[in-house]
Amino acid sequence: MTIQFNEESFRDDYSFYNSERAIKRFPFPFHEDSYMYSVNMEQHRGGPKDSVYEKRFDVDEHYISEMRDRAIVLAEDPLRCQSLPHMTLAGWDLLELIMVSKSEDYPDLFELHRDGNTWRWINKPLGIDDTFTFLDDATLPYGPMEYITRQAQGDFAVLDQRDDNLWMDAGMVTTQADWSLDFDIGMNFFEWHAPVPLAHEKGIFVRALKFLLNIQQGAPARRLNWTMTVNPLLDTSPENYHKWGIQKTTLTPENIGAKQHLRVELQTFFRLPRSNALVFPIRCYLCSFQDLMTVPKWGRRLHRVVRDLPVELATYKGFINNRPMMLDYLKNFDDGLPTSPGIWPDLETEPPLQK
Amino acid sequence: MSGAEKIAVTVTDIVPVNELVTRFEFKRSDGGLLPTFSGGAHTVVEMRDGDITRLNPYSLMSDPMDQTAYTISVRRDDQGRGGSLFMHTKIAIGDEMVISYPVNLFSLDLRAKKHLFLAGGIGITPFLAQIKQLERFNGHWELHYACRTQSLGSYVDELTSQHPNETHIYYDDQKQVIDLVRLLDGQPLGTHVYVCGPKGMIEWVRQTAAAEGWPREAIHYEEFLAPQPGKPFEVKLAVSNKVISVGEHESLLEAIERAGVDAPYLCRGGACGQCETNVIDYSGTFIHRDHWLDDAEHASGQKIMPCVSRFEGKTLVLDR
Numbered sequence: 001m002t003i004q005f006n007e008e009s010f011r012d013d014y015s016f017y018n019s020e021r022a023i024k025r026f027p028f029p030f031h032e033d034s035y036m037y038s039v040n041m042e043q044h045r046g047g048p049k050d051s052v053y054e055k056r057f058d059v060d061e062h063y064i065s066e067m068r069d070r071a072i073v074l075a076e077d078p079l080r081c082q083s084l085p086h087m088t089l090a091g092w093d094l095l096e097l098i099m100v101s102k103s104e105d106y107p108d109l110f111e112l113h114r115d116g117n118t119w120r121w122i123n124k125p126l127g128i129d130d131t132f133t134f135l136d137d138a139t140l141p142y143g144p145m146e147y148i149t150r151q152a153q154g155d156f157a158v159l160d161q162r163d164d165n166l167w168m169d170a171g172m173v174t175t176q177a178d179w180s181l182d183f184d185i186g187m188n189f190f191e192w193h194a195p196v197p198l199a200h201e202k203g204i205f206v207r208a209l210k211f212l213l214n215i216q217q218g219a220p221a222r223r224l225n226w227t228m229t230v231n232p233l234l235d236t237s238p239e240n241y242h243k244w245g246i247q248k249t250t251l252t253p254e255n256i257g258a259k260q261h262l263r264v265e266l267q268t269f270f271r272l273p274r275s276n277a278l279v280f281p282i283r284c285y286l287c288s289f290q291d292l293m294t295v296p297k298w299g300r301r302l303h304r305v306v307r308d309l310p311v312e313l314a315t316y317k318g319f320i321n322n323r324p325m326m327l328d329y330l331k332n333f334d335d336g337l338p339t340s341p342g343i344w345p346d347l348e349t350e351p352p353l354q355k
Numbered sequence: 356m357s358g359a360e361k362i363a364v365t366v367t368d369i370v371p372v373n374e375l376v377t378r379f380e381f382k383r384s385d386g387g388l389l390p391t392f393s394g395g396a397h398t399v400v401e402m403r404d405g406d407i408t409r410l411n412p413y414s415l416m417s418d419p420m421d422q423t424a425y426t427i428s429v430r431r432d433d434q435g436r437g438g439s440l441f442m443h444t445k446i447a448i449g450d451e452m453v454i455s456y457p458v459n460l461f462s463l464d465l466r467a468k469k470h471l472f473l474a475g476g477i478g479i480t481p482f483l484a485q486i487k488q489l490e491r492f493n494g495h496w497e498l499h500y501a502c503r504t505q506s507l508g509s510y511v512d513e514l515t516s517q518h519p520n521e522t523h524i525y526y527d528d529q530k531q532v533i534d535l536v537r538l539l540d541g542q543p544l545g546t547h548v549y550v551c552g553p554k555g556m557i558e559w560v561r562q563t564a565a566a567e568g569w570p571r572e573a574i575h576y577e578e579f580l581a582p583q584p585g586k587p588f589e590v591k592l593a594v595s596n597k598v599i600s601v602g603e604h605e606s607l608l609e610a611i612e613r614a615g616v617d618a619p620y621l622c623r624g625g626a627c628g629q630c631e632t633n634v635i636d637y638s639g640t641f642i643h644r645d646h647w648l649d650d651a652e653h654a655s656g657q658k659i660m661p662c663v664s665r666f667e668g669k670t671l672v673l674d675r
Binding site: 084085086087089135160161162163210214216217218219273274275276 | 359360390391392393395396419420456457458459462463464465466488491492572621627628629
C-alpha cells in the first residue's frame, strides 16, 4: 500500500492527526478490561495485514513529520543522541538491520544496494541517496546509529550485554515518555528501571531481564506499553518538562476529547549479530480520546481500565489529577456491555454504543 | 519450539586437523547467506543417529563477517556418549544437517583496552573467531595457548605464522606452563581476560585472577560440558503427567524431549540457564554438573539443569 504522508506538527499548533486508517491500526494496548504489569512479551515476527505488527519496523503516515520533529529536538539538545565508544559496532549492526528490513519490507520507499562493503542507501520519502563504506564511520555524515535513527520512527535504546545484565550505553531518544537518555546513559537494567512503582516487588524486572538476556539472533520479541499525553507531543522528556508538564492543566471538559491522547509504545527487541548487543526500539503511537471513541469496544474498555487503575500507576503515568475529568468524558462511551478479548477493534462484530 | 532458530545446512568440507580434531564446514542448503555473528558464539548441531537425536554446542571458529560458510572443530571423545564420534565417523561431505542460529555466551567485552586470551586444547576455537573480529577493527589482543603436544596443537601453525607477536604456545609434554601470575601482573589497565579450556584450567585462571585482585567482571570464561553417561533413572513430569526413564547414555533433557515434552534450552552445556527446572518432590541424590545454579541452589533440592545433571534414587518429580 502506498502511504500518504501527513503534513503535521507535534508542537506549537499541534496539527498532528490520524487518518481513519491510522485509527483502525492504532495499537490499542489493553487486551482485557483491566490493566496490571506483566512481562507481556511475544515473538515479533509479523502480524495481521496492515497492523503495526506486520513489518519489522512500521512506517506510517507520520514518518516524514516525525523525522522533522526529531531533527528539531536534536538541534536544540544534541545529548538526546549518545553512543559510548564501545557501541559503534552495535550502531553498524542497527544500521544494517534497519536498512535491510526497510528495503525488503517497503521496496517502493527504500532501496539498499550492496556491493561488498560499498553500500548505496535510497530513502525516497526523505529524499536521501547516499553511498558509503560499511563499517567505515568516516564515510557517513553522522555515526552509524545517529545516521539511521534520524531516518527511523521511534526511540532506540542500544543495550550492551555483559555481566548478566544490560547496559544503556547508546541511544537516540527524542520521543520518550518522560525518561532521559542523558540521565540513564551507562546505567544497568535495574538502575534505569528504579523509578517504576510496584513492578520491582512483583519480580517483574528480574523475569524481564532474564527473558531479554536470552533473546537470540533471528528471534526478535515485542510488547506494548502505554501512558497518557495531553496534546500530541512526541517529546515529553524530563529536559523539557517545564514546557509540556504545564499543558496537563489546560484540559477542560470541552477540549478533553481532542487534547487528551493515549500514548502507546510498541517496544521491540532484536539481538544485534556483530556486537551481541540488544537493540530496543520504542515506537510511539498517539491517538486522541475522541478518535479512540469511534471504536465502540475501545470506548467501553478504556473507561474501565482508567477507572480501575491503581492510584500508584495513575500517579506514575502522570494523570492522577486529570483522572476524574477523563472518567466524566469516558463514561459516556461505556454502556456496560461485555467486550471481546484481545486488542483488535472488532468493528464488524462488536455492537455499537447502546446509549 | 525451544532453542534458537534453525538453519538447514550442507556439509561442504571435512578436514582432519590432527589425530583428535576434525574441522567441518557448513553452507546453507538453500544457497543463501548465513547470519553474521559475534566472536565467541556457538551453534547447536543436531545429530540424528538412528533413534537418538543429539544436540551438541560447538564454537564457531570462522570469520564472523563471512556469511558464506561456518566452520567448527570437533574433538573426538572416545569416552563420551557418542556425539563427537558420530561427527567423526558418520558425517560425510554433502550430508544435510540442521544447526542453530549463532548464540553468544562468551562475548568480547568491547570496552576492553586489551583482550588477553587463555586457551587450553580445543578451547582455542572461540578465540579463532574473536581474533578475526578484533583484527578487522585493529583490536589489541594477546593469546596464550596450552596444548598437550606439538602434534595435537590445533591451528598452532596458522596462529604463529599470521600473528607471531600476539601468539604464545605452551606444550604440556615439554613442561611448558603459562606463568599466569606474572602474565596478569604485566597487563595494562582495562585488560579483560578470557579463558576457554578444561574445567581445571578455568578454575585456575579464575582463582588466580581473584587472588591477584582482578575484578570478577574482567574475567570471562566458557566451558561447555558434555552430558556424562550415568545410571538410568525414572522421572515423573508433573505438568505433562508422564513418567519417563532416562537411559545410561542420554541426558535428562534428551529424555524429556524424547517423551514429546517441549522443554526450553539453549546451550545444552550447563551454562546458559534456559533449561532450569523446578523440582517438586524427590527422594535420592542429585548429580549436579552445571555452572548455572550456585552451591546453595544445588544443595536446596529445588532446581535441576536437565541438560547436564542427573539423579540417583527412588523418586524425582519435575515441574515440566
